[in-house]
Amino acid sequence: MSTPAASLEGASLSFGRRVLWQDLDLQINPGEFFAVLGPNGSGKTSLMRVLLGLQPLTSGIARVNGRPVARGSRDIGYIPQQKSFANHTPLRARDLVGLGLDGHRWGVRLGRRGFRRRVDELLEQVGASSYADAPVGRLSGGEQQRLRAAQALASDPKVLLCDEPLLSLDLHHQQAISSLINRQCHVNGSAVVFVTHEINPIIEYVDRVLYLAGGQFRVGTPEEVMTTEVLSSMYDSHVEVIHNEGRIVVVGLPDATHHYGDEQDEEA
Numbered sequence: 001m002s003t004p005a006a007s008l009e010g011a012s013l014s015f016g017r018r019v020l021w022q023d024l025d026l027q028i029n030p031g032e033f034f035a036v037l038g039p040n041g042s043g044k045t046s047l048m049r050v051l052l053g054l055q056p057l058t059s060g061i062a063r064v065n066g067r068p069v070a071r072g073s074r075d076i077g078y079i080p081q082q083k084s085f086a087n088h089t090p091l092r093a094r095d096l097v098g099l100g101l102d103g104h105r106w107g108v109r110l111g112r113r114g115f116r117r118r119v120d121e122l123l124e125q126v127g128a129s130s131y132a133d134a135p136v137g138r139l140s141g142g143e144q145q146r147l148r149a150a151q152a153l154a155s156d157p158k159v160l161l162c163d164e165p166l167l168s169l170d171l172h173h174q175q176a177i178s179s180l181i182n183r184q185c186h187v188n189g190s191a192v193v194f195v196t197h198e199i200n201p202i203i204e205y206v207d208r209v210l211y212l213a214g215g216q217f218r219v220g221t222p223e224e225v226m227t228t229e230v231l232s233s234m235y236d237s238h239v240e241v242i243h244n245e246g247r248i249v250v251v252g253l254p255d256a257t258h259h260y261g262d263e264q265d266e267e268a
């Protein structure tokens with residue numbers, strides 16, 4: 001059996017009394033498109049941070065490509081949740097993409113010309129050729145986000161972590177970026193971990209989902225997890241899930257995010 005691209009064994013994460021998840025066992029395989037869903041504060045970004053080696057688990061072990069997670073792993077590509085670059089960031093769009101491509105693996109192998117060609121190719125793939133030489137701080141949120149995607153794809157990572165990468169993109173670019181991420185996954189063999197609030201833009205690509213809510217989790221195909229029964233039980237309230245023409249509509253989600261552990265906090 002091949003080594004999982006990323007795995008968690010008996011993983012738990014708590015902050016004080018708040019339990020985000022407990023006893024999570026997970027193996028994400030090379031070439032698997034794995035979506036992470038759940039309400040605000042359910043621990044999706046924290047899971048990314050665990051895999052990036054930035055957030056220690058409360059218990060259990062997390063591995064990437066068979067090795068315990070470590071900061072700065074070259075096995076990982078990361079499209080962070082959107083934050084804007086400061087206005088005067090001294091980088092052009094192509095420099096940012098080049099950072100993803102830089103260094104040991106590619107710099108030597110490609111040479112200067114090849115390096116530039118590859119950066120141009122990536123810029124084109126995310127529809128950023130027209131602003132290749134613009135300072136990143138002057139670009140719109142969506143334009144910056146497309147560059148982050150190009151940067152993360154540049155290194156051909158074993159594991160591609162995407163934290164709401166489609167936010168602030170228009171429909172056309174949502175489709176272009178999600179299809180590129182899908183190609184990186186199903187053609188180039190990266191494992192993709194894709195955090196999102198909305199599964200429909202990527203539903204045709206998703207192999208399995210992890211759904212986090214109320215301190216609980218479920219793992220399975222979208223058809224197994226995204227059901228009225230499963231989500232109602234996780235939210236502890238009636239939630240209706242409608243599958244229609246390949247889309248999934250969830251109706252009646254409770255507004256407030258209930259955190260497992262809040263009861264104890266209140267009692268205390």
Ligand SMILES: Nc1ncnc2c1ncn2[C@@H]1O[C@H](COP(=O)(O)OP(=O)(O)OP(=O)(O)O)[C@@H](O)[C@H]1O
Binds near residue numbers: 039
């Ligand atoms: N270092 C920390 N110390 C204390 N609490 C934290 C820390 N990091 C995250 N949390 C809390 O853990 C919870 C989960 O945060 P996280 O960012 O993982 O949620 P999320 O599912 O990504 O949410 P969203 O959908 O809003 O992005 C939040 O309530 C957050 O305040």
